[in-house]
Amino acid sequence: MPLHLRFGADDLLRCRFAVSPLCQTHEAVRTLRRRERHGYHLPWLRRIRGALAGLDLSELWLFMPPRGGYTPDFLGAPPDVPYASFEDELERMRAGDPAAARAEMAQSLACTPGAADSPLGRAALDDPAAAVQRLADVTERAWRALLAPDWPRLRALLDADIGFRSRQLAEGGLERLFADLHPGLAWADGTLTVRTPGHPPARQELDGRGLLLMPSVFVWPDVVSGFAPPWQPTVIYPARGVGGLWREPSRGAADALVRLLGANRAAILCDLTEPASTTALAHRHGLAPSSVSAHLSVLRGAGLLTSRRQGHQVLYERTPLGIALAAGEEPHRPG
Incomplete structure (x- = not known):
C-alpha cells in the first residue's frame, strides 16, 4: 500500500538529513x-x-x-543530530x-x-x-x-550521498531531489508517495514537522517510511554507491589508477577510506600541503571527492564514484 506524505509550507523548510x-x-x-x-x-x-x-x-x-x-x-x-x-x-x-x-x-x-x-x-x-x-x-x-x-568506509559513503543529495536540493528543490532518490518515490502537487514494504497508513500529514531523510547501506532494494511519533516523518533510502562498497581492487586496478590519475593523486584517493584534512594527507604522503591541496582540488573537480567543514578543518572524502574507482569497479554504462 503506498504511503502519501503531504507537505505544507512549513514542511518545505524543515527537511533534513541524518546518519544513524x-x-x-x-x-x-x-x-x-x-x-x-x-x-x-x-x-x-x-x-x-x-x-x-x-x-x-x-x-x-x-x-x-x-x-x-x-x-x-x-x-x-529518531536521530536528533545529523551525525x-x-x-x-x-x-x-x-x-x-x-x-x-x-x-x-x-x-x-x-x-x-x-x-x-x-x-x-x-x-x-x-x-x-x-x-x-x-x-x-x-x-x-x-x-x-x-x-x-568498516564504519569509516560506510560513513564516507553515507556522507557522500548526503553531499550529493544536498546539492540536488539546492539546485532544483524537492522535485529534483526526489526524482532519482528511489524508484519507489514519486513527487507531485506537494505530496511524496512512498511505495514501502508493510502496511503503513495510507496518508500522513507532516503538520509542520518536515521530513527526515536517512541514507542507508543495508536497506537496499527497499525504501522505508511510515514511522510513528516520536519519529519525525522519515524516509530511509539506499545510499548511492552501495554496489561498489565491498568490491576489492581487481588485478591490475592499482596500476591502471596510477596511469589514469598519476601516482600521487591515485595514492591520495585510495588513502581516503575515511575523511581526512589536507594537513593529515600531506603528513601521511610526505608531500607539501600546497601540492596535496592542488591534487585534492583536481580530484574534487572530477567528482571523485567531496569536502565538508568540521570546526577549523576541511575534511575530504570520496564520493560513490571515487569509492568505485578506487575499488577497481567497472563503471555502469548506459544502454
Whole structure:
C-alpha cells in the first residue's frame, strides 16, 4: 500500500538529513536473515562469518518481524543530530521507558504467530526493563562485530550521498531531489508517495514537522517510511554507491589508477577510506600541503571527492564514484 506524505509550507523548510549508526546496525542484523535479496553485501557476509559464530542475535531478531511487521521504536530513537555517535544513540536506547518498551514489544511480538508465548517473548514481557538492557547489549556486540571495523568506509559513503543529495536540493528543490532518490518515490502537487514494504497508513500529514531523510547501506532494494511519533516523518533510502562498497581492487586496478590519475593523486584517493584534512594527507604522503591541496582540488573537480567543514578543518572524502574507482569497479554504462 503506498504511503502519501503531504507537505505544507512549513514542511518545505524543515527537511533534513541524518546518519544513524544504531539504525545501520539493526539494518545489518536484518540483512543477515535475507541474504537472497542483498547480493551487493555477499563479500561482507562472507567476511564476517567468523565474527557471527559467537554472536547470539535471537532475541533481537524476535523483534524484527519479516514482511514489514512492526519493530519497537525504542530499538532506535529518531536521530536528533545529523551525525550522532553509536555510543550516544545506544545510551538513549538504554534510557528508554520500560512501560513504553513493553507496549512496543507486545505490538511487535503480535506480528509473528507464537512469538509472545515463546520463552524469549515471555521473558521480555515479564521484565521489560531487563529486556531493554539485554537488547542494548546485543546491539552493542553486533555493532562491534559487524559494523565498527568498516564504519569509516560506510560513513564516507553515507556522507557522500548526503553531499550529493544536498546539492540536488539546492539546485532544483524537492522535485529534483526526489526524482532519482528511489524508484519507489514519486513527487507531485506537494505530496511524496512512498511505495514501502508493510502496511503503513495510507496518508500522513507532516503538520509542520518536515521530513527526515536517512541514507542507508543495508536497506537496499527497499525504501522505508511510515514511522510513528516520536519519529519525525522519515524516509530511509539506499545510499548511492552501495554496489561498489565491498568490491576489492581487481588485478591490475592499482596500476591502471596510477596511469589514469598519476601516482600521487591515485595514492591520495585510495588513502581516503575515511575523511581526512589536507594537513593529515600531506603528513601521511610526505608531500607539501600546497601540492596535496592542488591534487585534492583536481580530484574534487572530477567528482571523485567531496569536502565538508568540521570546526577549523576541511575534511575530504570520496564520493560513490571515487569509492568505485578506487575499488577497481567497472563503471555502469548506459544502454
